[in-house]
Amino acid sequence: MEFLYVKNSLSPNPVAGGAQAHTLGVVEEFKKRKILSGIIVNEKGALEATKKLHICKMKFVPSLSRLATSCRFSFDAAKHLCAIVKTKNKKSLIYQRYALNDLSALFVKSKLQIPIVLEYNGSEVWASAKWGRPLRWPWLSWKIEQLNLENADCIVTVSKALYDEILQRGIVAKKVLWYPNCVNIKTYNGNISGKTKTSIRRAIKIKNTSVTGCFVGTFGRWHGAIKLARCLKTLFSEYGKSVGQNIVTGKKIGRASCRERV
Numbered sequence: 001m002e003f004l005y006v007k008n009s010l011s012p013n014p015v016a017g018g019a020q021a022h023t024l025g026v027v028e029e030f031k032k033r034k035i036l037s038g039i040i041v042n043e044k045g046a047l048e049a050t051k052k053l054h055i056c057k058m059k060f061v062p063s064l065s066r067l068a069t070s071c072r073f074s075f076d077a078a079k080h081l082c083a084i085v086k087t088k089n090k091k092s093l094i095y096q097r098y099a100l101n102d103l104s105a106l107f108v109k110s111k112l113q114i115p116i117v118l119e120y121n122g123s124e125v126w127a128s129a130k131w132g133r134p135l136r137w138p139w140l141s142w143k144i145e146q147l148n149l150e151n152a153d154c155i156v157t158v159s160k161a162l163y164d165e166i167l168q169r170g171i172v173a174k175k176v177l178w179y180p181n182c183v184n185i186k187t188y189n190g191n192i193s194g195k196t197k198t199s200i201r202r203a204i205k206i207k208n209t210s211v212t213g214c215f216v217g218t219f220g221r222w223h224g225a226i227k228l229a230r231c232l233k234t235l236f237s238e239y240g241k242s243v244g245q246n247i248v249t250g251k252k253i254g255r256a257s258c259r260e261r262v
Contacts (some may be wrong), residue, residue: 001091002037003030004081008073008099009043018217020046038084040077054080070101077104085112100124101144106151118152122162131221
C-alpha cells in the first residue's frame with residue numbers, strides 16, 4: 001500500500017515552525033519506508049527539495065475568504081489525488097494533516113473508496129476563536145471538521161488531551177491513536193559551532209558573555225511562547241540580573257507577536 005500525503009497550509013509560503021518540521025518528519029519517514037506515492041500541498045515550505053511534490057497553486061486571501069480558499073484547495077487537491085491513484089497499480093491510502101475546512105480527502109474517498117488516516121492536531125475552529133481571527137461561519141467549519149473526524153478510517157493525534165477531546169465528540173475509541181510528538185535529535189541538537197554562535201549574537205546584538213536560549217517552533221500562543229518570554233523576564237528580575245534594553249524580536253508569525261521585552 002502506498003501513501004498520499006495531503007496538507008492545506010493556512011498561511012502563505014511558510015518555511016519554518018512546528019507544523020513545517022512535523023510535516024517534513026512524517027514525509028521523510030514515509031520516504032524512508034518507501035511507501036510515499038505523492039504529496040499534495042499548496043506551498044513548498046520545508047518540502048521544497050522533495051520529489052513527488054504536487055503544488056495546488058492557491059492564492060492566499062484574507063480571513064473573510066478562508067472558506068472559499070479551502071474549498072478551492074479541496075477540489076484541486078482531490079483532482080490531483082485521483083489522478084495519482086489511477087496511475088498506480090498498488091492500493092493507496094490518504095494521510096491528511098487536517099487543516100481548516102479541508103474536504104479534499106473526503107472527496108476522494110467518496111469517489112474511489114480509499115481509506116483515510118487523519119492527523120488531528122486540535123480543533124482549528126476552537127483555535128481561531130481563542131487565539132486567532134474569529135471565523136465568519138464557525139458553525140459550518142465545525143461541521144466540516146466533525147465530518148472529517150467521523151469519516152476518517154483512522155485518526156492520529158499527539159496528546160492524551162486531544163484523544164479525550166475526540167472521544168467526547170462521539171468518535172469511537174478503536175479508530176483513534178495518540179502518540180506524543182518526537183524529535184530527531186540528529187537534526188535538532190545544540191551542537192552549534194562557536195563561529196556560528198558568534199555570528200548570530202552579532203546579528204541580533206547580544207553580548208558574547210550573555211546567557212542565551214533558543215525556542216524552536218512557531219512563536220504563537222498555542223505553544224506558550226509569549227508566556228515563556230514573560231517567565232524569563234520574571235526569572236531575571238527575581239535573581240537580580242541586569243537585562244537593560246535587550247529585546248527578543250522576530251517576525252509576526254501565526255497571528256501572535258514575537259516581540260516581548262525581557
